[in-house]
Amino acid sequence: MSAAPFLAVAGIAKRFRGLLAVDDVSFEVAEGRIVALIGPNGAGKTTIFNLIAGVYRPDRGRIALVGRDIAGLRPHQVCDAGIARTFQLVKPFGALSVEDNVLVGALKRNPAMAAARRTAREILARLGLAEKAQAPAASLTLAERKRLETARALATGPRLLLLDEVMAGLRPTEIDTMVATFRSLVRETGVTILLTEHVMRAVMALSDHVVVLHHGQKIADGVPEAVARDPRVLECYLGTHAPIAPGARG
C-alpha cells in the first residue's frame, strides 16, 4: 500500500440552508476493505455519499482518493477517478434492457462494443441477473433493481464502490446471498466498498470497519463488535439513557 490512505475524508461539512447535514466528519477507508457508514435516518449518510460522488461540493474539508483531492469534481469525473455509486432510490434506465443498463456502465472502460457487452454479461452473471438480461429494466422487482444498481456501478470498473442501502427491502436469505456476493467480489477483484445500510444483519456480517454517524457528526469508528458495544451508539439507536436493568449488564 502507498503512503497515502486509499480514501481519506477529512473534516468535511455540508450545510443545507439552516441545517448542518454533515458536521466535521473524518474517516479513512483502507484498500480492499468493506466499510459501513451507519446511523439513524437523517444522520447524514447519504449526504456524505453525495459529497464523495460529486453531487454536492463540501463547504469545508477534503476528500482524497489515494492522495488525489476529488472534492468538487463533477459526478462523471468522480466516476472517471474510480469511484462508482448506487442510488438509494433506484434509478434504472427503464426502457433499456437489463443488459443494456449494465452495458452503459461497461462502456466507461471498454469503448469497444463487443468487449463492453462481455463485461456486462460477466457482471450480470456475478450479480445473479443473467436470466433477466433481455428483460426491460422497468419490469424488475425492487430487489432485482437494487442488484441492477450494483451491477451497473460495478461495470464502470471502479476502485471504490459506494453502495447506498442496496439490501433494504430484501428477505433474509436474499441478504445472505448479497453478503456472499460482496465478500467474493472484494476477494476476487480487490475492489473497496463503502456502504450505508440499515440492515444490521448485513452490516455485521459484511463490514471490516464501521463508522457511526448521528446528527451529521461521527460518534464512533471501529470494528463492528466494538461499535456494537459502544454506549454512545446504543444511546442513539435505542434512545437517550436507555434504561438497562442492572442485572442485564453482566
Next chain:
Amino acid sequence: MTRIAARLGVTPRALVAGALLLAILLALPWFASSYIVSVMVLVLFAAYLGQAWNIMMGFAGLLSIGHALYVGLGAYTGAALFVHFSLPPWIGMVAGVPIAMLAGCIIGGLSFRFGVTGVYFALLTIAFAEFTRILFDHFGWIGGSSGLFLPVTNLAQNDLWHLRGSPAMFYYLMLALVAAALALTRFLLRRRIGFYWQAIREDPDAAEALGINTFRYKLAAVALSAGMTAIAGVIEAFYYNNLYPSTAFAIGRSVELMSAPIVGGLGTLFGPIFGAFVLTVLGESMTGLTAALHIDGIKQWFYGAVLLLIVALQPGGLWPWVAAWLGLADRKDAR
C-alpha cells in the same frame, strides 16, 4: 438472404420489406402522377425533419418545441447567399449548418450549464425561435417581414447544383437524405453515443454517475439535430422559393415538425418516416374530403381528432405496433 439480414442486424422479413419499399420509392416518379410526387416530397420533408428532431427528443430526451428555428436559419442562410451572392444551395448548407449548430449549442449550452431541464428547456427553445422571428422581421437585408424571394427560372432540365428543377428532383434528393438519416441514426444508436443518449433520456443523474459527461453528450445531440434540420431548411427554401419570418420561425411549424415522430414512435428509427407518411397522407385526404363535402375548416378539426385518437390508443407511437404486427422485428427491438 438470411446471412445479409443477419449482417445488417435485421430479420429476413424486414430486409425483404425494406428492399421492396425502397424499390417502390425509387420507381415512384415513373408511374405516379405529379400530384402524388409532390405529396411524397412533403412526406419526405416531414420524415427527415422528424428524424432530426427525434435525435434530441427520442434519443436524448431533450424536448425542443422551437425546431423551426433551425429550419429557418438554414433556409434564410441558403436563400440569402443565393439572392445576394448567387451562391448555390450547397454552399448555403456549408454556411447554414454551422450557424444552426452554433445556435443550438448556445441554447443548449446555456440551458445545461444552468440546469434548465424538462419543460423549462422546451420553453427556452420556443423563446429563442420567437426571438429570432421578431429579429428577422426587422432585418431588411433578408427582406424583413415582407419576405425573401428566390428568382424562379424555367429550365429545360433539372439543375441539381442550383436546386432548380422539378418536384421529382426534390423527391429523389429528399429520399436520399431520409435514407442517409436512417443509416446515420441507426449507426449512432448502436454505438456508445447512442447508449449514452438513451441513458441520459432515461435518467440523467444515473447517467452522470456512470461517468457520462451529460453536458457534452446533450450538446452533441442538439448540435447534430440542429445541423441536420438546417440542411432541410436550405432545400425547403429552394423548393418553395419564398420565405417569411412569420411562417419560417412560427411555433406552429415547430409543432407540425414534432408530430410525425410522436405519431410514428418517439425514439424509434423508422417511426418518424412512418408517422410522416400517415400524417401527410391523412392531411391530404382530409383536404380532398372537405373540398368534396364543401365544409370549410373541418379539415383541421378532423386532423386533430385523428391525431388525438392515435396518441390516445398508441402512446408509444404507431410504428412499434405496426412493425410487430407485420412481424418485422421481435418486440424487443421494434424500432
